[in-house]
Amino acid sequence: MKNYKEPFSIEEIDLPYPTGEAVIVKIAGAGVCHSDLHIWKGELQGFPSPMPLVLGHENSGIIHETGEKVPSDFKKGTPVLVFAGWYEIEDEFTLTGDQQLTRSPVWSGLIRYHGGYSEYLYVPSYKFLVKAEGIEDLASASTLTDAGLAPYRAIKKLRQYVSPDEWVVIVGLGGLGLFGSQYAKYVLGNKTIFVDVRDEPLNFLTKILKIESEDILLNASKENAVEKILDITRKRGVRAVVDFVGSARTLENYIKVLDTKGVYVIVGLHSPLGPQIPSASLVLKEQIIMGSLYGNHKELQEVADLARRKIVKYKELVAKIKLEDITKALEKLEKGEVVGRQVVLP
C-alpha cells in the first residue's frame, strides 16, 4: 500500500535475512480484514506506519528459513499460524501472557513490519508462531489468527458474567461475527440472538451452525431489533451483547437492550465511546462496557485446537482470491458484498 484509496501495487521488496530467533514464513494464506479497509480509506490514523507497507496481519504458512536461535521444533517445512500481536520489549503484559496488550506493539502489516499480502513474511521471533500440524486447510486457517481469534477472547471473557439460562446477543455477522456466533454456542452454550443488517450472512449462519429452536435471527434493516429483543426478554434485556461492528450507532442502539449487571463487549479497533453513553444507566444497573483486543498467544493455540478438532468451522467461511485482486477485495468488502472472509493466496 503506497497511499490511501490508491490501488495496491505488486512489487519485489527485500526482506531481512533471518538471524537469531527470526523466521521467514512462506505464506499459505492471508485473510482480508475489515481493519485493512479502514486503513486503506485512511480512517485509522497513523496506520500503516510507515507507508508504503505491505498490509496483511492474518497469516498462515510454512516455515521457510530460520535464524540460528530458532529451536528445532520450528524447523523448515513446519506449518504455522502467525500470531500478529508482535512486540519489541517484554513488559508486565507480555510476561503475563497478554502479548497483544504490549506497550511496544509492532503488528505485522500495520506497524514497522511488512504483512502477509506477500509470498514471504519476515517474523522477528518464532515465539510469534503457533504450530498448525493437523489443520486441514492451512491457507483458510489464516483466518484463525484474527477473525477466529478476537471473538474467541471476547466470548471467553463473558464466561464469568453470564449464567447458562441467560441471553447473549451477537451484533454483526461479518468474518468475526460468524466465528463469534460459533463460540457463543460452543463455548458459552447460551440462548443467542444473532443480529445483522443483511439476510445473506444470517442465512449463511444457519448453514454452518446448528441454530437451536430458542435462538433468534434478526435482520435489523427489516425490523426494529432493539424493540424485538426487549419483547423477547419481557422488557428486561439481555445479560450480554458482543458488538462486532463497534460503531457509535451499534453501541448507542444495543446498549439499550442490556439488563441490570449486563455486559457490553466491543471487539476490534473501533470503539468510539462518546457522549451517547447512558452513564446513569451504567450506574443504576451496574452495567459494564468493556473492550476486547485480538487474543493472546495461548488463545490462538486454543483456537487452533478447536479447528483441528473440527469444533469451529473456518474453511466454510473462506473465499480464496489472488494477490492481484486485493484492491477489488477491499472494494467488495466496502460494498457489503462479502459473506465470511476473503483470503489472499500469494
Ligand SMILES: [Zn+2]
Ligand atoms: Zn484484523
